[in-house]
Amino acid sequence: MSAEILHFVPVSEAPNRIRELRSQTNPRLSQEALGQMIGVSKVTISDLERGEMALTVDYMRRIADALRVTPADLLSHRDNPDALNLDERHLVEQLRQATPEQREQLQKVADVIAPRPSSATIETFGTRKRA
Structure with missing residues (x-):
């Protein structure tokens, strides 16, 4: 069995979508409120959004859960150009629930x-x- 080594680009070169996704919540979620939801300070959320702090898997999971998205959604579209945004995902979900006539x-x-x-x-x- 071999191990594959994953190389990641620096956080500052791979911006995340935390701010974008946070601002799309209804009502708009503040940095402070998101921080309280996941047990960190507003400063930590700010640092994560700006790429000043590493977005670890633990942070990704906690933030994704709070924002009701998948951890992969937190990555920039540049990292995953095929990723659907929240509006597109909502449309896909509506299509899946549609009757054949509605489709x-x-x-x-x-x-x-x-x-x-x-x-x-x-x-x-x-x-x-x-x-």
Whole structure:
């Protein structure tokens, strides 16, 4: 069995999304309130947000739990460009809960807002053809 060594960039070069996610809570959560929720001071939250203090796995878990997000959500989009923001995640959850009829209506709206590329595939009689 081999161990893989993970190399992380300095915290100051990989900004986190704590401030962004904290400000998206309803009502907006202050640094002091978040600190009280996870058992640290306002100064600690400020330092974590600014990258002045290392965002450890323990802090990530505690903050993510308080903000009701996943620890991975705290990483910057630069670190994970495929990550969904909170609004996108909410839309995905709504889509998952939609009935087939509602999904069809949503697809029609989405096609008007952002039409599919002309090279999209079309299924015809069980075979795929290019449009």
